[in-house]
Amino acid sequence: MAADRLVEELRARVRDLEEELNRVRSRHDTRRAKIEKMSAEVVDSNPYSRLMALKRMGIVEDYEKIRTYTVAVVGVGGVGSVTAEMLTRCGIGKLLLFDYDKVELANMNRLFFQPHQAGLSKVEAAEHTLREINPDVQFEVHNYNITTIDNFQHFMDRISKGGLKGEPVDLVLSCVDNFEARMAINTACNELGQIWMESGVSENAVSGHIQLIKPGETACFACAPPLVVAANIDEKTLKREGVCAASLPTTMGVVAGILVQNVLKYLLHFGTVSYYLGYNAMQDFFPTMSMKPNPSCDDKYCRQQQDAYKLRSASEPKAEVVVEEESPVVHDDNEWGIELVSEVSEEELKEASGPVPELPEGITVAYTIPITKPTSGATVEETEQSLEDLMAQMKNM
Amino acid sequence: MAADRLVEELRARVRDLEEELNRVRSRHDTRRAKIEKMSAEVVDSNPYSRLMALKRMGIVEDYEKIRTYTVAVVGVGGVGSVTAEMLTRCGIGKLLLFDYDKVELANMNRLFFQPHQAGLSKVEAAEHTLREINPDVQFEVHNYNITTIDNFQHFMDRISKGGLKGEPVDLVLSCVDNFEARMAINTACNELGQIWMESGVSENAVSGHIQLIKPGETACFACAPPLVVAANIDEKTLKREGVCAASLPTTMGVVAGILVQNVLKYLLHFGTVSYYLGYNAMQDFFPTMSMKPNPSCDDKYCRQQQDAYKLRSASEPKAEVVVEEESPVVHDDNEWGIELVSEVSEEELKEASGPVPELPEGITVAYTIPITKPTSGATVEETEQSLEDLMAQMKNM
Numbered sequence: 001m002a003a004d005r006l007v008e009e010l011r012a013r014v015r016d017l018e019e020e021l022n023r024v025r026s027r028h029d030t031r032r033a034k035i036e037k038m039s040a041e042v043v044d045s046n047p048y049s050r051l052m053a054l055k056r057m058g059i060v061e062d063y064e065k066i067r068t069y070t071v072a073v074v075g076v077g078g079v080g081s082v083t084a085e086m087l088t089r090c091g092i093g094k095l096l097l098f099d100y101d102k103v104e105l106a107n108m109n110r111l112f113f114q115p116h117q118a119g120l121s122k123v124e125a126a127e128h129t130l131r132e133i134n135p136d137v138q139f140e141v142h143n144y145n146i147t148t149i150d151n152f153q154h155f156m157d158r159i160s161k162g163g164l165k166g167e168p169v170d171l172v173l174s175c176v177d178n179f180e181a182r183m184a185i186n187t188a189c190n191e192l193g194q195i196w197m198e199s200g201v202s203e204n205a206v207s208g209h210i211q212l213i214k215p216g217e218t219a220c221f222a223c224a225p226p227l228v229v230a231a232n233i234d235e236k237t238l239k240r241e242g243v244c245a246a247s248l249p250t251t252m253g254v255v256a257g258i259l260v261q262n263v264l265k266y267l268l269h270f271g272t273v274s275y276y277l278g279y280n281a282m283q284d285f286f287p288t289m290s291m292k293p294n295p296s297c298d299d300k301y302c303r304q305q306q307d308a309y310k311l312r313s314a315s316e317p318k319a320e321v322v323v324e325e326e327s328p329v330v331h332d333d334n335e336w337g338i339e340l341v342s343e344v345s346e347e348e349l350k351e352a353s354g355p356v357p358e359l360p361e362g363i364t365v366a367y368t369i370p371i372t373k374p375t376s377g378a379t380v381e382e383t384e385q386s387l388e389d390l391m392a393q394m395k396n397m
Numbered sequence: 398m399a400a401d402r403l404v405e406e407l408r409a410r411v412r413d414l415e416e417e418l419n420r421v422r423s424r425h426d427t428r429r430a431k432i433e434k435m436s437a438e439v440v441d442s443n444p445y446s447r448l449m450a451l452k453r454m455g456i457v458e459d460y461e462k463i464r465t466y467t468v469a470v471v472g473v474g475g476v477g478s479v480t481a482e483m484l485t486r487c488g489i490g491k492l493l494l495f496d497y498d499k500v501e502l503a504n505m506n507r508l509f510f511q512p513h514q515a516g517l518s519k520v521e522a523a524e525h526t527l528r529e530i531n532p533d534v535q536f537e538v539h540n541y542n543i544t545t546i547d548n549f550q551h552f553m554d555r556i557s558k559g560g561l562k563g564e565p566v567d568l569v570l571s572c573v574d575n576f577e578a579r580m581a582i583n584t585a586c587n588e589l590g591q592i593w594m595e596s597g598v599s600e601n602a603v604s605g606h607i608q609l610i611k612p613g614e615t616a617c618f619a620c621a622p623p624l625v626v627a628a629n630i631d632e633k634t635l636k637r638e639g640v641c642a643a644s645l646p647t648t649m650g651v652v653a654g655i656l657v658q659n660v661l662k663y664l665l666h667f668g669t670v671s672y673y674l675g676y677n678a679m680q681d682f683f684p685t686m687s688m689k690p691n692p693s694c695d696d697k698y699c700r701q702q703q704d705a706y707k708l709r710s711a712s713e714p715k716a717e718v719v720v721e722e723e724s725p726v727v728h729d730d731n732e733w734g735i736e737l738v739s740e741v742s743e744e745e746l747k748e749a750s751g752p753v754p755e756l757p758e759g760i761t762v763a764y765t766i767p768i769t770k771p772t773s774g775a776t777v778e779e780t781e782q783s784l785e786d787l788m789a790q791m792k793n794m
Contacts, residue, residue, distance in 0.1 A: 089508065206667075246447055254651050282667070
């Protein structure tokens with residue numbers, strides 16, 4: 001009798017524990033079901049409704065195409081982790097992640113990682129979180145340093161065969177924090193003719209940049225060598241013991257945002273893809289420019305790609321227009337916080353920006369500050385000014 | 398005997414289940430211990446080392462001061478949630494969160510919320526995640542719509558007494574997605590003389606803005622009324638059934654980033670605080686401007702604040718210089734992606750950039766630092782043409 005009651009009690013306890021375990025697990029690990037086909041249906045349960053709406057808004061022609069693309073993210077730190085998260089939430093087809101670092105509490109001043117992940121490898125922690133967020137994305141993660149000889153070969157191999165169907169990836173994104181790794185990515189992409197984007201944040205945390213590099217067509221990382229590399233200084237000697245760089249979630253979030261925006265514009269063909277976009281947080285200044293490759297670049301593959309590009313350009317006069325350089329429709333926000341679709345056309349926007357000056361070759365203007373139309377006098381009551389004219393004027397107040 | 402073995406087995410099962418339950422629980426709910434005092438020590442376990450490094454880098458004089466500030470975030474959606482996360486990771490003293498929405502799978506195309514949180518209120522889900530990230534921050538969340546009469550009174554009360562010591566909050570951030578809520582915040586801040594920042598993202602997802610509003614000193618939201626309000630159109634009639642706005646994690650991440658960067662610059666006194674910063678993602682164009690208040694603003698509290706500001710300015714000639722308008726030191730990133738502390742002086746950088754071309758007035762070159770002092774000539778900043786003249790004209794169109 002006593003034994004029977006004990007067995008009964010133990011069985012009840014096992015049941016309770018199993019139920020509680022299921023509850024705790026499901027609270028944290030309930031993944032949504034995979035979605036076969038992106039839908040534009042406007043229901044609360046559709047994670048793609050606000051992305052598919054980009055079609056209705058006239059911004060993107062074929063949003064679903066994003067599922068066919070593969071992007072490699074090298075470096076899953078302050079910029080790379082947010083970059084991977086944005087691409088995951090946008091429903092990218094496949095992500096390859098490369099990093100060899102562990103999550104530390106010292107990383108908690110940037111977005112993405114959480115304190116309970118401290119000690120895990122960054123790629124492992126990132127993959128777990130990203131799968132929870134969007135199980136439709138395919139992940140391939142590599143927990144190694146790409147700059148060692150063996151790993152570099154494997155990295156090259158995955159870049160050239162890591163696509164959804166074994167083809168090369170569509171883009172490589174450099175989100176690393178040191179020159180050695182950047183030069184490794186540069187070398188690999190030059191050899192493979194792989195288009196990639198660079199990103200970086202300064203050690204004082206208040207500036208950053210992104211850059212699109214098309215081997216042979218634009219300057220590679222070795223064409224315009226960073227001073228440290230040019231002077232052959234060992235980075236390690238520059239980093240003193242106990243001195244750490246500053247970082248901010250704001251600057252890194254902005255850099256990840258403009259990086260992934262550039263990726264979306266490049267892959268989905270909308271807007272103007274930037275070749276270089278800087279961010280100076282102290283003054284809210286965003287310089288842009290583009291750089292031609294250096295014919296005497298140290299990297300022989302870069303020189304080969306330059307020759308190949310010249311041949312391609314010569315035989316196919318329009319071959320270089322891979323990326324839609326001019327956006328057909330600009331639904332620009334106006335300056336009043338009006339959030340309905342605006343009627344300002346690109347033509348009008350250009351006009352409002354004033355004339356573009358004569359510049360030395362290879363230099364483009366940061367951003368042209370809109371110039372007021374030469375209206376005579378300051379009285380406006382009797383003029384026939386359009387709304388656009390007024391807005392252009394107000395922009396300057 | 399058989400009964401004994403069964404009891405033994407059941408006991409072992411109970412032990413296993415208890416252990417597993419502890420493992421699963423601790424994996425998800427391990428919070429780090431609270432930290433009494435921010436330290437600059439460079440160890441992996443210090444979540445503030447990279448923020449305190451801003452002092453060593455010469456960017457921020459007194460980073461610890463951030464713990465004394467309280468910020469209210471109204472709207473915890475695509476922009477507000479990331480805004481709250483950035484402030485939490487930066488170690489803000491206290492956050493007040495206001496929202497009345499629930500998390501839906503349809504929100505998963507933006508950062509922050511996770512699928513397993515679907516169905517929870519946004520403020521509840523946000524508070525849970527943010528506490529895990531940084532237990533040093535104090536949270537006060539309100540799950541209601543601030544635009545109803547009762548809630549509006551309570552909102553006003555919390556804004557004016559919600560600080561760490563019962564004082565008014567230091568800043569209110571508007572991260573809402575509709576004009577009614579923006580006007581409610583505007584009304585409250587005008588009445589209270591509360592400095593706040595506005596943010597917004599367009600319905601087509603490819604532009605946004607942030608704006609700093611100092612009642613009486615800069616244009617309030619009613620001074621330059623959005624067309625929808627000016628024309629007295631009901632927003633609801635504009636939003637058709639089944640039509641949803643587009644949104645992107647990129648645009649919202651950038652807007653949250655520039656918003657919180659402006660908050661940090663304002664609270665910690667570094668760099669130039671922007672009065673208005675726009676983001677046009679199609680062309681990577683970032684317009685800035687500032688607007689004077691409208692003397693005949695519809696909001697009587699705005700007019701009162703304008704009078705009060707004039708009195709203050711008259712009695713204390715320097716009173717308006719609350720925010721450091723010109724940054725004394727610009728640690729500008731150079732264009733070569735160098736991320737170590739660069740030895741290149743600003744002089745050398747200018748030289749390396751080559752001659753600055755002759756440019757039309759108001760246009761600056763990509764990588765020279767913009768001159769803030771207005772030059773002679775009829776630049777619009779100096780014109781006496783008032784905003785209300787332009788607005789009056791707009792209303793008549």
